[in-house]
Amino acid sequence: MPTESPESVSASRQIRHYVRARAWCEWEDFDLWPDRVRADLADEDGAVWPPFLLLAMPGIDAATQRACATRWLKARLESFHAEGGSRELAADVPGVSRPPGPLRIGYLSGDFHQHATALLMVEMLEAHSADHVELYAYSHGANDGKGMRERLVLAFHRFRDIGGLSDMEAAELIRADGVDILVDLKGYTEGSRTMLLAHRSAPVQVSFLGYPGTSGQGFVDYLISDRFVTPAASADDYSEALACMPHSYQPHGRVIDPTIAPPGRAALGLPEEGFVFACFNQAWKFTPQVFDVWCSLLLDVPGSVLWLLDAPHARGNLRNEAMARGVLPDRLIFAPGLPQAGHLARLPVIDLMLDTWPYNAHTTASDALWAGVPLVTCAGATFASRVAGGLLQAAGLPEVVTTTPEAYAALARALALDAPRLHALRHRFEQSRHAAALFNVLAYTRALEAMYERMWARHQAGLPPTAIDMADDPDHGGDPVGR
Structure with missing residues (x-):
């Protein structure tokens, strides 16, 4: 039976240590990790880091993230070829003819249940026009029994459970279904089936929503984004062609249940008086620099508290x-996890939401904005560090997007200490x-359908993937309300 080499065991232990340190907010050697990663990338025998881990690591730029993703997949292509995956990659797939009719769009995910990805996109899936697209789901995750799976099944033309299939078997099923464009919703997040795409399951393959970064390989043709999150100048940091939506790349699917009465502060364990800062991002997104700023705000704003999503392993370390x-x-108050409707109902008691960097709030930013709560963010230069800024731009709040920690701290402090200014901002936003x-x-769904049509037209013409910017489309790029 094969065993791991001492070097691979050591590398695995190092990565596990990093994962635990981030999840538990154990920051003793926090500043050493970026150099360790860069050293591993420069050493052909160094640890092969999962690309997702670099997205929240300060000091790691998008070019390094791409190098890590390329190396991660290269290390797995040997087993892919051993399985028989030898089909052509994107640039070598010829244009094909097909009968007229709606495009067949396949969505690949393990999160077709009560999950952030499903919550974001369910209303978009339901809004797709059957005249334009025919939707296929390829699910490799369990049903959690909370009702979302059943709602999603109704949104798709066909819902396939591929959890028991190998990547090759699943790829053959997708090809047999005649899918034109396969959209991967997982990337390098936990439980992904990214290697399925290496079998060239569909003529056009797309990365969307679940992973804020590049795949680093040529078998993913497009990355759906927007102009703010991935400016044109950042194109070299991505192996995919950038396909930019006209406003935000992130769809929105949120309904606040009117039968749930908004709770008062006391019921939530918050003080009746005083300013409530909040961040409901997961604790692994926190960094010492971010926490420095948050604590400085608490010291500068008398009677203020910081409301955080509970993280039992990190709670003591954060205190x-x-x-x-x-x-x-x-002054740190921890909120229990709640079902989505209850979570959204409690958000309006927050005075100001605070973001993290270099990995921003994504779904949590969308939640806050839908509940009418402004968010202060610090936009960086990587995809994951610009998502909240893009959401704020699309929500009509560009003035709370900053680009340095100093500007972030100054703006949050000013809003907390100037009640009329914050009230005016919230009233205008409301x-x-x-x-x-x-x-x-x-409007989002129609723009996405038009984007898919442009991807497919280019493929049919035998042309390689190229950048697409729907903001330049006169039918979908200009009017935010779609008239």
């Missing part, structure tokens, strides 16, 4: 870190947000 920065630990591009599901 210790707060004390080390001169903040009493009881009056305008329902007409914002971010929340126009129908």
Whole structure:
């Protein structure tokens, strides 16, 4: 029976240590990790890092993220070829003819249940026009029994469970279904089936929504994004052609249940008086620099508290870190996880949402904005660090997008200490947000269909993938309310 070499065991242990340190907010050697990653990438015998881990690591730029993704997949292509995966990659697939009719779009995911990805896209799936697209789901995840799977099944023309199939068998099924464009919703997140795409399951293959970065290989043709998240100048950081939506790349699917009464502060364990800062990002997105800023805000704003999503393993460490920065630990208040409707109902009690960097709020930013809560973000230069900024632009709140930690801290402090200014911002947002591009599901869906049509037309013409910018499309790029 084969065994791991001492070197691979050591590398695996190092990566496991990093994962635990981030999840538990154990920051003793935090600043050493970027150099360790760069050293491993420069050493052909160095640890092969999962690409997802680099997205939240400060000091790692998008070019390094691409190099990591390329190396990660290269290390797995040997087993892919051993399985028989030898089909041509994107640039070598010839144009094909097909009968007229709706494009067949396949969505590949393990998250067709009560998951952030499904919550974001369910209304978009339901809004697709049967005249333009025929939807196929390829699910490799379990049904959690919470009702979302049943709703999703109704949105698809066919819903296939491929959990028991090998990548090759699943690829053959997708080809047999005649799928024109296969859209991977997982990328390098946990439980993904990215290698399935290496079998060239469909003529055009796309990365969308689930992974904010590049695949690093040529068998994914397009990455769906937007102009803010991936400016044209960043194209070399991605192996895919950038396909930019006209406003935000992120669809929106949120309904606040009117039968759930918004709870008061006391019921949520919050003080009746005082300013409530909040961040509902997962604790592994926190960094010492971000926490420095948050604690400085608590010190500068009397009576304020920081409301965080509970992280049992990290709770004690975060309170210790707060004390080390001169903040009493009881000013950190931890919120239990709730079903989506209950979570959305509690958000309006927040005065100001605070973002993390270099991995921003993604779904949590969308949640806050849908609930009418402004978010202050610090936009960086990588996909994951620009998502919240793109959402704020599409929501009509560009003034709360900053680009340095200093500007982020100054803006959050100013809003917290100037009640009329914050009230005016929230009032204006409340009056305008329902007409914002971010929340126009129908206009978003029509633009996405048009994007798919452009991808397919290029493939039919025998042309390689190229950048697509739907903001330049006069039918889909200009009017945020789709008129």
